[in-house]
Amino acid sequence: MEQLKITGNPDIRLNGDIRIGGAKNAALPIMCATLLTHDPVQLRNVPTLRDINTTMKLLRELGVSVSELEHDKVTVQAYGTISTKATYELVKTMRASILVLGPLLARFGEAWVSLPGGCAIGARPVDQHIKGFQAMGAQITIEHGYIHAKAPEGGRLKGASITTDMITVTGTENLLMAAVLADGETVLENAACEPEVTDLAKMLVSMGAKIEGIGTHRLVIQGVEQLHGTTHSVVPDRIEAGTFLCAVAATGGDIRLTHVDPSIMTSVLDKLTEMGVELELGENTIRAKMTGRAKPVNLSTTEYPGFPTDMQAQFMAVNAIASGASDVTETIFENRFMHVQEMNRLGANIVIHGNTAHTEGVEAAALSGAVVMATDLRASASLVILGMIAEGTTTVDRIYHLDRGYERMEEKLMKVGAVIERVRSAEEA
Ligand SMILES: CC(=O)N[C@H]1[C@@H](OP(=O)(O)OP(=O)(O)OC[C@H]2O[C@@H](n3ccc(=O)[nH]c3=O)[C@H](O)[C@@H]2O)O[C@H](CO)[C@@H](O)[C@@H]1O
Ligand SMILES: C=C(OP(=O)(O)O)C(=O)O
Numbered sequence: 001m002e003q004l005k006i007t008g009n010p011d012i013r014l015n016g017d018i019r020i021g022g023a024k025n026a027a028l029p030i031m032c033a034t035l036l037t038h039d040p041v042q043l044r045n046v047p048t049l050r051d052i053n054t055t056m057k058l059l060r061e062l063g064v065s066v067s068e069l070e071h072d073k074v075t076v077q078a079y080g081t082i083s084t085k086a087t088y089e090l091v092k093t094m095r096a097s098i099l100v101l102g103p104l105l106a107r108f109g110e111a112w113v114s115l116p117g118g119c120a121i122g123a124r125p126v127d128q129h130i131k132g133f134q135a136m137g138a139q140i141t142i143e144h145g146y147i148h149a150k151a152p153e154g155g156r157l158k159g160a161s162i163t164t165d166m167i168t169v170t171g172t173e174n175l176l177m178a179a180v181l182a183d184g185e186t187v188l189e190n191a192a193c194e195p196e197v198t199d200l201a202k203m204l205v206s207m208g209a210k211i212e213g214i215g216t217h218r219l220v221i222q223g224v225e226q227l228h229g230t231t232h233s234v235v236p237d238r239i240e241a242g243t244f245l246c247a248v249a250a251t252g253g254d255i256r257l258t259h260v261d262p263s264i265m266t267s268v269l270d271k272l273t274e275m276g277v278e279l280e281l282g283e284n285t286i287r288a289k290m291t292g293r294a295k296p297v298n299l300s301t302t303e304y305p306g307f308p309t310d311m312q313a314q315f316m317a318v319n320a321i322a323s324g325a326s327d328v329t330e331t332i333f334e335n336r337f338m339h340v341q342e343m344n345r346l347g348a349n350i351v352i353h354g355n356t357a358h359t360e361g362v363e364a365a366a367l368s369g370a371v372v373m374a375t376d377l378r379a380s381a382s383l384v385i386l387g388m389i390a391e392g393t394t395t396v397d398r399i400y401h402l403d404r405g406y407e408r409m410e411e412k413l414m415k416v417g418a419v420i421e422r423v424r425s426a427e428e429a
Helices: 024-036 050-061 095-108 127-135 169-179 195-206 238-251 266-275 309-320 338-345 377-389 400-405 409-415
Strands: 002-008 014-019 040-044 074-077 110-114 139-143 146-150 161-163 185-189 210-212 218-222 230-233 253-258 278-281 285-290 325-329 350-353 356-360 371-373 392-397 420-424
Touching: 002 377, 002 400, 014 238, 014 409, 024 040, 024 050, 024 074, 024 095, 024 169, 024 195, 024 238, 050 095, 050 400, 095 110, 095 127, 095 146, 095 169, 127 139, 127 161, 127 169, 169 185, 169 195, 169 218, 195 210, 195 230, 238 253, 238 266, 238 285, 238 309, 238 377, 238 409, 266 278, 266 309, 309 325, 309 338, 309 356, 309 377, 338 350, 338 371, 338 377, 377 392, 377 400, 377 409, 409 420
Parallel strands: 014 253, 040 230, 161 185, 371 392
Antiparallel strands: 002 392, 002 420, 040 074, 110 146, 139 146, 185 218, 210 218, 253 285, 278 285, 325 356, 350 356
């Protein structure tokens, strides 16, 4: 198992350019959407991530032809015999595998997808996906740990009016991918409008889908009989970008992010400004200058365009060394404070009360390096941020979580001044 060994320094400053990759959370549904046509689909700005590899493996296991990922381009073609079964072995390593359910069911009339288990940040049920497919006429049964979905007589889903109980990102994406090939009109109320959902919707439109209300909480879809191939460039990763901005907010310095889209990052950029980061926004660039100690910020996670839960841990890392107290409330997931204990091991002062974490900011010099355990993707990133500042060596263990969503994060950070080494854990070396 690999670890990151970070040589921390309270006086570290990050300086230079960082190129941001395509969004994991857009690339995953988009790759699954290639199942909706037998034509080739060319994707660009696809990030090199563990979850992308898993998706490529999953598609190949289904019989889809998937080229190698060259730089950031991949060509996918779901032509010929396609299996409709996504096995537990792959689904257990990536919950987003559930996103093959909608396209398989819509195009082939049947799908078997292993039920994803619980995970570090909460139970994360998929009942809303199932409820939506049922409304479209699918028969759903749970057999041997698998969701078995079958379209009505004739093999085609029927358009329906669906209101999900809560806003769900992958739920909206799954139902949207099913609706584009259904018979008739589907109305998705309470739909997620995260930029990654919008990117998927735009890609589907470029394949011939008929979708109105893109970017809103109400999607109206007129099902078509067939979709065709397309070329699509994945939207920039606003969470990767936000993570590097938090890094500079914590360390100080002057960095410039390239290949970003600031227009989809307003809530995060506003909070960084409140912390004292000076931002200069270009069309596809963000320059961030930070001098002095960060001001603490209160925040509460919520759906887009509100503050994203996927940025909560990274902001808490900055709050940990900010010049005062702050409260961070998590409203999306029931158990997304696993980083708190590890941050406290580095010297932070954070106490959890229900779904709020109260932080008393400490001086950067009060932190000291330690062995910490990454428990989920963004928790890992937040520990890397604090590890760069904590005097001495911080070892971040279990970085396979980090590699799920960050393209060689340590290389990008080293380019701007961090001292980080990727090593094999002692037991294995
Ligand atoms: C691959 C991907 O895009 N992952 C993102 C996606 O996850 P994901 O799509 O899994 O998250 P959801 O938006 O579905 O979850 C929101 C809330 O709804 C609940 N829920 C969801 C579906 C359902 O059928 N039943 C149910 O109860 C979840 O447990 C959670 O409490 O959106 C999250 C919220 O922005 C992000 O943190 C994840 O990074
Ligand atoms: C929680 C996340 O991803 P996933 O839904 O793939 O677990 C994330 O990207 O922070």
